[in-house]
Amino acid sequence: MIELTIDGKLIQAEKGSTILQIAKANNIKIPHLCWDRRLKPYGGCRLCLVEVEGQRKLLAACSTPAENGMVIKTDTPVLRKARKTVLELLLVHHPLDCPICDKAGECDLQDLAYQYGPSEGRFYAERKHDPEATSPLIERNPNRCILCGRCVRVCWEHQGVGAINLIGRGFNTKISPAFEETLDCEFCGQCVDACPVGALGTKPYKYRARAWFLESTDTICPYCSVGCTLTLDLREGKILRVRGMDGVGVNEGDLCGKGRFGFDFIYSEGRLTKPLLRKNGEFQEVDWEEALYYIAERLRDIKETHGPEKIGAIGSARTTLEDDIMLARFFREVLGSDNIDSSARLGYAWALKGMEDTLGIKSNPVSLNSPIGKEVVLVLESDITSTHPIFGLKFLEAMHEGTEVIVVDPRKTKLARRGNRWLRNRPGTITPFLYGITHLAMKEGVHLKKDITAEGLDELEDGLREYTPGKVSELTGIDEDLFREVALRFINAESRLLTLTLGAAENQKGLETIHAAANLLMLLGEGPEALQIPSDYSNTYGAWLAGLRPLSGGKDLYGMLYTPGSLKALYVMGEDPLVTMPDAGTIEENLKDLELLIVQDIRLSETGKLAHVVLPASSWAEKEGSFINSQGIRQMLPKVVSTTGDSIADWKIFRNIARVMGHDLGTVEFSQLKEEAGKIVPEEGTRKWRFIPPEWEGLARTTEEYPILMVTGNIMQHSGSLSVMSKSLSHVLSDAFVQISPEDAGRFRIGDGEFIEITSPKGTVYIKARVSDEIPEGMLFVPLHFAHARVNLLTEVSRDGKALLTPVRIGPRKGNGGSPAG
Amino acid sequence: MDKFLLRGIEEEGSAAIASYREKGGYAALEKALSMKPEEIIEEVKRSGLRGRGGAGFPTGMKWDFASRDPKFPKYLICNADEGEPGTFKDRPILEKNPHLLIEGMIISGHALKAEYGYIYLRGEYPGAKVVLEQAIEEAYKEGLLGDDILGKGIKFHLSVHQGAGAYICGEETALIDSIEGRRGQPRIKPPFPVNVGAWGMPTIVNNVETLSNLPLIVSIGGEKYAGIGNPECPGPKIYSVSCCVKKPGVYELPMGTTLREIIYTHAGGIRDDRPLKAVIPGGISTPVLTPDQIDCKMDFVNLPKVGSMLGSGAVMVFDDTVCLVRVCWRALRFFEHESCGKCVPCREGTGWLRNILERIENGFGRKGDIELLQDVAHSMAGKTFCPLGDGAANVVLSFIRQFHDEFEHHIEKKECMA
Numbered sequence A: 001m002i003e004l005t006i007d008g009k010l011i012q013a014e015k016g017s018t019i020l021q022i023a024k025a026n027n028i029k030i031p032h033l034c035w036d037r038r039l040k041p042y043g044g045c046r047l048c049l050v051e052v053e054g055q056r057k058l059l060a061a062c063s064t065p066a067e068n069g070m071v072i073k074t075d076t077p078v079l080r081k082a083r084k085t086v087l088e089l090l091l092v093h094h095p096l097d098c099p100i101c102d103k104a105g106e107c108d109l110q111d112l113a114y115q116y117g118p119s120e121g122r123f124y125a126e127r128k129h130d131p132e133a134t135s136p137l138i139e140r141n142p143n144r145c146i147l148c149g150r151c152v153r154v155c156w157e158h159q160g161v162g163a164i165n166l167i168g169r170g171f172n173t174k175i176s177p178a179f180e181e182t183l184d185c186e187f188c189g190q191c192v193d194a195c196p197v198g199a200l201g202t203k204p205y206k207y208r209a210r211a212w213f214l215e216s217t218d219t220i221c222p223y224c225s226v227g228c229t230l231t232l233d234l235r236e237g238k239i240l241r242v243r244g245m246d247g248v249g250v251n252e253g254d255l256c257g258k259g260r261f262g263f264d265f266i267y268s269e270g271r272l273t274k275p276l277l278r279k280n281g282e283f284q285e286v287d288w289e290e291a292l293y294y295i296a297e298r299l300r301d302i303k304e305t306h307g308p309e310k311i312g313a314i315g316s317a318r319t320t321l322e323d324d325i326m327l328a329r330f331f332r333e334v335l336g337s338d339n340i341d342s343s344a345r346l347g348y349a350w351a352l353k354g355m356e357d358t359l360g361i362k363s364n365p366v367s368l369n370s371p372i373g374k375e376v377v378l379v380l381e382s383d384i385t386s387t388h389p390i391f392g393l394k395f396l397e398a399m400h401e402g403t404e405v406i407v408v409d410p411r412k413t414k415l416a417r418r419g420n421r422w423l424r425n426r427p428g429t430i431t432p433f434l435y436g437i438t439h440l441a442m443k444e445g446v447h448l449k450k451d452i453t454a455e456g457l458d459e460l461e462d463g464l465r466e467y468t469p470g471k472v473s474e475l476t477g478i479d480e481d482l483f484r485e486v487a488l489r490f491i492n493a494e495s496r497l498l499t500l501t502l503g504a505a506e507n508q509k510g511l512e513t514i515h516a517a518a519n520l521l522m523l524l525g526e527g528p529e530a531l532q533i534p535s536d537y538s539n540t541y542g543a544w545l546a547g548l549r550p551l552s553g554g555k556d557l558y559g560m561l562y563t564p565g566s567l568k569a570l571y572v573m574g575e576d577p578l579v580t581m582p583d584a585g586t587i588e589e590n591l592k593d594l595e596l597l598i599v600q601d602i603r604l605s606e607t608g609k610l611a612h613v614v615l616p617a618s619s620w621a622e623k624e625g626s627f628i629n630s631q632g633i634r635q636m637l638p639k640v641v642s643t644t645g646d647s648i649a650d651w652k653i654f655r656n657i658a659r660v661m662g663h664d665l666g667t668v669e670f671s672q673l674k675e676e677a678g679k680i681v682p683e684e685g686t687r688k689w690r691f692i693p694p695e696w697e698g699l700a701r702t703t704e705e706y707p708i709l710m711v712t713g714n715i716m717q718h719s720g721s722l723s724v725m726s727k728s729l730s731h732v733l734s735d736a737f738v739q740i741s742p743e744d745a746g747r748f749r750i751g752d753g754e755f756i757e758i759t760s761p762k763g764t765v766y767i768k769a770r771v772s773d774e775i776p777e778g779m780l781f782v783p784l785h786f787a788h789a790r791v792n793l794l795t796e797v798s799r800d801g802k803a804l805l806t807p808v809r810i811g812p813r814k815g816n817g818g819s820p821a822g
Numbered sequence B: 001m002d003k004f005l006l007r008g009i010e011e012e013g014s015a016a017i018a019s020y021r022e023k024g025g026y027a028a029l030e031k032a033l034s035m036k037p038e039e040i041i042e043e044v045k046r047s048g049l050r051g052r053g054g055a056g057f058p059t060g061m062k063w064d065f066a067s068r069d070p071k072f073p074k075y076l077i078c079n080a081d082e083g084e085p086g087t088f089k090d091r092p093i094l095e096k097n098p099h100l101l102i103e104g105m106i107i108s109g110h111a112l113k114a115e116y117g118y119i120y121l122r123g124e125y126p127g128a129k130v131v132l133e134q135a136i137e138e139a140y141k142e143g144l145l146g147d148d149i150l151g152k153g154i155k156f157h158l159s160v161h162q163g164a165g166a167y168i169c170g171e172e173t174a175l176i177d178s179i180e181g182r183r184g185q186p187r188i189k190p191p192f193p194v195n196v197g198a199w200g201m202p203t204i205v206n207n208v209e210t211l212s213n214l215p216l217i218v219s220i221g222g223e224k225y226a227g228i229g230n231p232e233c234p235g236p237k238i239y240s241v242s243c244c245v246k247k248p249g250v251y252e253l254p255m256g257t258t259l260r261e262i263i264y265t266h267a268g269g270i271r272d273d274r275p276l277k278a279v280i281p282g283g284i285s286t287p288v289l290t291p292d293q294i295d296c297k298m299d300f301v302n303l304p305k306v307g308s309m310l311g312s313g314a315v316m317v318f319d320d321t322v323c324l325v326r327v328c329w330r331a332l333r334f335f336e337h338e339s340c341g342k343c344v345p346c347r348e349g350t351g352w353l354r355n356i357l358e359r360i361e362n363g364f365g366r367k368g369d370i371e372l373l374q375d376v377a378h379s380m381a382g383k384t385f386c387p388l389g390d391g392a393a394n395v396v397l398s399f400i401r402q403f404h405d406e407f408e409h410h411i412e413k414k415e416c417m418a
Helices: A019-025 A077-093 A108-115 A150-158 A190-194 A257-267 A288-306 A321-335 A348-359 A389-400 A414-418 A430-444 A457-464 A469-476 A480-492 A511-523 A540-545 A557-561 A584-592 A650-660 A670-678 A727-732 A742-747 B017-022 B027-033 B037-047 B059-068 B091-096 B098-112 B126-141 B172-179 B208-212 B214-220 B259-266 B324-338 B344-361 B369-380 B387-402 B404-413
Strands: A002-006 A009-013 A049-052 A071-073 A138-140 A165-167 A174-176 A200-202 A215-220 A229-235 A238-243 A276-279 A282-285 A311-314 A376-380 A404-408 A421-423 A496-499 A569-573 A596-601 A613-616 A625-628 A634-637 A708-713 A737-740 A755-760 A763-771 A779-783 A806-812 B075-080 B116-121 B157-162 B203-207 B236-243 B249-254 B276-280 B314-319
Touching (some): A049 A077, A150 A190, A190 A200, A257 A389, A257 A727, A288 A613, A311 A321, A321 A540, A321 A569, A321 A625, A321 A650, A348 A540, A389 A404, A389 A414, A404 A414, A404 A480, A430 A511, A737 A755, A742 A763, B037 B059, B059 B098, B075 B208, B091 B208, B098 B116, B098 B126, B098 B214, B116 B126, B116 B172, B172 B203, B203 B208, B236 B259, B259 B314, B276 B324, B324 B344, B324 B387, B387 B404
Parallel strands (some): A376 A404, A376 A496, A596 A613, A708 A779
Antiparallel strands (some): A002 A009, A049 A071, A138 A200, A165 A174, A215 A229, A276 A282, A708 A806, A737 A779
16 A cells, blocks of 8 residues: 555555546546546546656656655646647647537537636647548547547457557547458447547437437346446437446446447337237237237137146246246246246256256356456357457456466457467367366376365266377367367466356357366366356346246246147247247247247247237337346346337236236236345355266267358347347348358358358258358358348257257359359 | 777778678677676676667666566667667668677677567668678678577577658657557556566667677776766767768767867868857757857766757757758658657647748748747647657757747748848
8 A cells, every 4th residue: 555645635545556546536536538447558648647746747647656655736737737738739620510529518528628718729720621431330530539549449458359540640640440441340339438529429329419418327238148237328218329337337338239239129110019910821910908818718728628738938038037027927827837948948057057967056147357367267169259248358358467368269259369379179079178178187186186076076087088188189179289288277277267158059068068167177176156157148047047947847948849749839928939049940840830829029020920929028128127147136127218019018918918817916016026026046056066977979970961060159249139120230230141261162162242052951041151261161150140041940959058060061052153142 | 089889981891790800890799708697787887888869878777677677588679760850870880880789789688688689770771771681691690699609508689670760669669669560659658668668578778879889898898988088978979960061970989079079170160161050969859059059068968058968969050041940840840740649749739839830931920929839849848758749849949949039030020030
């Protein structure tokens, strides 16, 4: 601790802090334009100059470390003069187009100019007249730029992208993508929030409102499970933009493109406004009464004729906890059926099971800051910066602070590019990779030194004997010496972390992978904190805890969707199995056999098109509720906008059907539900450790007929099938594509942008090719967000949480000789 | 005094290693390699050598900081980004006596336990690049560079990195950024390069002339070296003299030679024997002096006493035909062009100073412009990120201070006094 005086106030502070940091912590305001909490000090704007006793020169508070005994003054005539001159110089060429600038009213330069008084206008000059630069979502007005460099630095230092830089020198410096091309980046929009003036703005918000007319409300992002706080800015009841507020929420102000731009899915033209009832094979809009009576009658019939075990429900990972509770109650209390499940079954459920089997825990909340301060972090076949962008940023932050981030992935993901090391393994070989490290750890005798014992240790040792570095190298395709070096680095680190995602489309990782990871960590004496597996979507974890899973022997998702004849009636809430789940062909057949398919959603989904009844649900922001994020934190969502058409909240629909069916669920109001949801807490478990011996099935087999492995997954700009409803996100990317390695493209004579034919034993689809070195030879990567691509027709379902690698064959689309197809 | 730095450069083929050896070259290296690194640093401290790049920082002290840092590898960078108007003192070493620099760098590398050296060469010195690369090749061939120098088990590799034409890259942290492949912009100090420099490692950046003094210090010893010139900042010094003198050129003289001696004895006096009007003693960024100040000794100690600085020792002499408003405007055009743009006062300030000077020079000056120039310059001096902005402000302030009437005349009469 050091002691110093700022403006006559005696302050104690941590050694190593800068003067500005200490001033901020003590509520002493020093003006600044180029400083950003997340970035290294830059010292460019020279507004934060302060006087330090005994120093001849004025010092920049942002970049001067505070020292014991310093006597600092932050507001003196000399400083005011210096700051005023800086502002005067900036305003000489800054266009005073505040009346048409979207930043007006919340512009740092405007506020500072106001604070320091008008300049005398002693300089006269031509202002800059550079044309505005536009891109799908972000607009740049170079004339307003004050060259503080925050956008450049947030993009590179914080976001790890580096899409823009300062080009040119001195007065002629400008900020631009390389070669002044159109901005083509992640479109996270972090630069827009970082810009202190109106040089950067978002296209959807341009000329939409004056800042002072906006009303702001905080809510939780509907996309991934990080659960970022979004600040919604509304005018006349409509959300116009989303911002991250410095220090607010688990994200502390950071946002990804989905969070920032994806909110407009609620204004999508495809929103359902009325219930649809199939009459003579065609959908007809009906009122709620007709729809509810129809449903009540049909459900009653089927229950009486076939029994409740023939009725099932698939819930959603994105509806609120309160919606999920009511779905579960309706099924269990009114219909008497335990056939309830959600998409968690295809991934996260197996992560939970795996951790219970080994670590003896029933839940393992993620900690966003877990990578920071660790010596080594292993990221396993997981594109975290795409699936959980804000969690992904923490890996970059950890790296800046000295953590070694090692990525094992066949795909050249952002973390693979930015991390300290990247090992390109053969797809689907993470499990033997983990076995190999565990084998080495045992040989090193780490567990003996730490006195680790638990059930199954001997069997584990026996089973791992064959996974020598040589063998692992053979299986994974990673160089043996490199593997050994990385393995020993991980084993011998002081602190470590292992992270992976396990979603419905997350490469070939499943129960056995979780077992293998837990085995390794237990052997090294690490607890569950060293294993970070985030749940998929905003409320995947909440749905699980709310009981959207069989609790007393009911059918699970496999039993309902993939087993012919297992159900007569299916209720699907907020999920589109035909798009997001593997082996869509089988699902489609089974759905078509149903006597009753009820789909409740915010739009007419692909699954909805097969339904007998479609019910319009209110979306995120149109209803109150809560999500449980991957940290296990329940966060409340207010109702922000009015509902669309006749849609109502999911939970209310269940209450109403129950009423129509003459079943009293009690007078259900939101306040009661909220209270009930508040009682949900993650289960603990015994915490008794157990080692599980190796159970890996071997490499995914390609054959002569199907020589290439297809992997499905999520990409940066989209998340499941929800984000494709967003107009903004679709501006960036709206068409399906398949990534193919340059080697395979050459081998199969496929050009960039051409349609290719992909065939698996299950069927054939046609998708546009993108030739990319992000993908190794022998692999295809297909995002599964786009319904029109029907990728899941090709895939198969596994019953242990794996997204199987699909052996396929490819070729140019027939009939057009491989030329770009219309 | 015998010339040391520029010895024999008039001779044809002076850059060749054979010619250098004839003059006793590389004898100091052999001596240095038999010394312990600490002993060399001790000799440098004893010699009182101060950095010749402009700031005059004691070289021994800088080396001491760097050698105390436990991190390795350490890098040695020779700052050959000589780019300030009027400065061409390093050029004859680079082009005519490259082995002196190379020998100095090998000795320094040994003293600092740095195994890699770079010569950051000004982009506009393409000729020097050819010469240096040739010389480095020769040195490698003769076992003077490499993994095992002269069989003494000492490793030192050297290469030339050519700049792309930015004055700011002469600032050591911007230079390091440039070597790392980034946009050349000064970094925040502390940490200083001696602790956190190129690629985050301890890095010693020394000027060409500084490093070229090493063979002399090693061969005659620090104590004897300290007897050359002004004892407070001893050694030989290269002064580059330009503008209105009869014999512009480079002159190696003992540190502390008076400005009068340099101009009138060595450079042959003023062109056409006209009266002297002004002298810039150390490169364009150092404050201008008037004729009554030329008895000042040209060193790091005495020039500050008359309100200027030694800088690079680039003497620019102006006679009564020169318009000093024009010189000042021309200087600011340089600073505006070379400002990196990182900090506001320098980026915007240099442009505005130039703008106002331009209108005065062109006969459109307004009443109050002098005060305005001073006000802007005061708002820059000491408030910019790096010394480039200070330099620009000081030029304006010193010209106005010393030649106020010329500026006034320009504004009032719309014409030049000269």
